[in-house]
Amino acid sequence: MDKREPLKIPLHVGLIMDGNGRWAKKRHMPRSFGHNAGMNAMIKLAEHASGLGIKYLTVYTLSTENLQRPEEELEGLFGLFRNYFTTNVKKLYKKNSAVKVIGDLSVLPQDVQKLLRDGEDNSPSGAEFTLVFAINYGARNEILHAVNSAVENGLKLDRDGFENLLYTRGMPYPDLIIRTGGEKRLSNFLAYQAAYAELYFTEVLFPDFSPKEFDKAIKDFSGRDRRYGKIKKEDN
Numbered sequence: 001m002d003k004r005e006p007l008k009i010p011l012h013v014g015l016i017m018d019g020n021g022r023w024a025k026k027r028h029m030p031r032s033f034g035h036n037a038g039m040n041a042m043i044k045l046a047e048h049a050s051g052l053g054i055k056y057l058t059v060y061t062l063s064t065e066n067l068q069r070p071e072e073e074l075e076g077l078f079g080l081f082r083n084y085f086t087t088n089v090k091k092l093y094k095k096n097s098a099v100k101v102i103g104d105l106s107v108l109p110q111d112v113q114k115l116l117r118d119g120e121d122n123s124p125s126g127a128e129f130t131l132v133f134a135i136n137y138g139a140r141n142e143i144l145h146a147v148n149s150a151v152e153n154g155l156k157l158d159r160d161g162f163e164n165l166l167y168t169r170g171m172p173y174p175d176l177i178i179r180t181g182g183e184k185r186l187s188n189f190l191a192y193q194a195a196y197a198e199l200y201f202t203e204v205l206f207p208d209f210s211p212k213e214f215d216k217a218i219k220d221f222s223g224r225d226r227r228y229g230k231i232k233k234e235d236n
């Protein structure tokens with residue numbers, strides 16, 4: 001890549017925040033300690049991403065599968081949601097940023113559901129940046145949910161109609177999906193929306209995934225040749 005060329009900034013980045021448990025284990029601490037450090041890393045990254053001009057950052061905070069984790073770990077995560085959505089979220093609003101939540105919230109504790117909904121409702125309209133929390137989110141469930149609601153309403157859908165039934169309605173597709181923690185898979189994250197996303201995998205455990213590490217992913221993305229199944233003009 002020509003160093004003088006400006007970086008291409010993705011509109012929407014998806015983030016699979018893996019490695020909190022291992023990060024904590026290395027320090028002989030409980031998993032909740034890792035999730036807490038992960039939340040702090042996420043807060044810094046959201047601020048950094050908005051500064052770069054990214055419009056949407058979708059963070060995978062809890063998958064449908066994660067909901068089978070021990071009660072103690074889940075309670076720790078719910079505590080982090082309570083914490084984030086009562087205090088930190090206000091700092092985001094002040095910067096003309098919004099929060100949005102995707103996933104099936106119906107199984108979460110009532111007070112957490114309310115905090116999440118209030119978080120969305122109190123967000124500034126016309127925000128320049130949106131932090132999207134995927135909570136009890138699973139792409140398979142999202143697609144099934146959309147299909148069932150089309151069937152129930154007797155609808156035959158085109159692509160726009162289908163996409164309007166997804167949790168991500170109105171959002172652009174993710175351009176880049178980053179996964180920390182060394183695994184190289186999507187794990188049921190935005191499977192439909194990520195059809196043409198660029199993927200970036202790093203061994204770095206999420207609590208150590210700093211804005212500097214994030215910049216490496218953006219630089220890598222910037223050098224990718226996105227052809228969407230077509231061929232380059234010069235090869236025509």
Ligand code: FPP
Pocket residue numbers: 017018019020021022023031035036038039042060061062063066077080081084181206
């Ligand atoms: C996966 O790492 C991570 C999660 C299941 C939770 C991610 C949540 C956060 C980073 C906190 C987000 C912010 C709020 C406001 C809740 P893992 O625990 O599976 O890691 P491991 O693979 O090392 O065990």
